[in-house]
Amino acid sequence: MEKEELRLVFMGTPEFAVATLRRLVEGGYNVVAVVTQPDKPVGRHQEQLQPSAVKQFALAHGLPVLQPVKMKDPAFVEELRGYKADLQVVVAYRMLPEVVWNMPRFGTFNVHAALLPQYRGAAPINWAVINGETETGVTTFFLDKDIDTGRVIMQRRFPIPDEADVAYVYDGLMTLGADVAIETIDEILECGGKIDGIEQADLALSAANELKPAPKIFKETCLIDWNLPAKRVYDFIRGLSPYPGSWTNMEENGKQSVLKIFKTAKTSEDMQAEVGTVRSEKNRLYVRCGDAWLEILELQMAGKKRMCARDFLNGMRDKSFRILTK
CATH class of the missing domain: 3.40.50.170 (Formyl transferase, N-terminal domain)
Incomplete structure (x- = not known):
């Protein structure tokens, strides 16, 4: 045929x-x-x-x-x-x-x-x-x-x-x-x-590892757990970018809102800090994970467009904000 x-x-x-x-x-x-x-x-x-x-x-x-x-x-x-x-x-x-x-x-x-x-x-x-x-x-x-x-x-x-x-x-x-x-x-x-x-x-x-499922992804699936090792958080974020997008809760001047994270970079920074600690340095933004720091490259505030970390930090100048780990 x-x-x-x-x-x-x-x-x-x-x-x-x-x-x-x-x-x-x-x-x-x-x-x-x-x-x-x-x-x-x-x-x-x-x-x-x-x-x-x-x-x-x-x-x-x-x-x-x-x-x-x-x-x-x-x-x-x-x-x-x-x-x-x-x-x-x-x-x-x-x-x-x-x-x-x-x-x-x-x-x-x-x-x-x-x-x-x-x-x-x-x-x-x-x-x-x-x-x-x-x-x-x-x-x-x-x-x-x-x-x-x-x-x-x-x-x-x-x-x-x-x-x-x-x-x-x-x-x-x-x-x-x-x-x-x-x-x-x-x-x-x-x-x-x-x-x-x-x-x-x-x-x-013949599979070397146990079978891994791929269930449907919901909004709650996309919540970032900053307690995980930095490599796992890095993979989690890129595994949901650009859609549906991973997210975390941000507290700004006592008010909570959702912050989507689209792109990060691994770092060799070894300064100790509590999980979820946010640090900005020379227009670069870092969040402490379970074992290391992760640099945030691209993100999106609720009601705003996707932006680079530098633009985000410029917009947050003179404002108090922090990442909520739970």
Whole structure:
């Protein structure tokens, strides 16, 4: 079978998924339909509906778009079945019921931004950086009844530089994910759809460390614990930058507010001080962590724009402020 004959249904929502869909369309693959999340209300009064990045791309290229509220809805399932897909490709979408992922004759595979079985879950890129990993990668695997546990088809590795934040890793994995998705489809075509894959249990047996999860990140997840070693705080902050952003509580002239931290630098300063102590020196800002000082490079006060430490300190001149560790 040639790629023009293979009937593909693509499922995804954010910008991360668009890279793969674009490669499919520009590569001449036969995408017969696109499934994405319903439009979301936006604006001050939620009066406008914003289509997903995937929907915008699909409509711009004349692809049919399906937006089910419930994946088990009989009308949606019947409509999806009508496209007679040979294979379904999922990138950054929701969990699928068996009636959907088991529909195509060649199955459904997902592009996951981690080296499974490590970092199963909704936020694998963030958690890999937060945990100080030096590499991550992309895995394609067949969907089954549980989340991110299916048979692995292909994996590709991606290095994480020590200074990299989530934006850097996100962009790198977005491109790598598109590459691996294409390679996976081509291999399925070459094998006539008969690929067994590797059980993740077999991969887990060879893993050097215990399995690390990647649960969804909430606001409370992003609160900085300054009691941790400086390296862990440094990784935590870059693992949430630029979005959703780590935060701490600041007290200014007796009034508390939220201060977001986006970029820091490790230091060799060994002067002893209590955790959370703030020190400014020559327009540079430092906070004491559990074992060392961390320099704050970029931050954002509530209601203000993101700024460098120098601008922050200039604005705080003649004001009393401190970082709250709890």
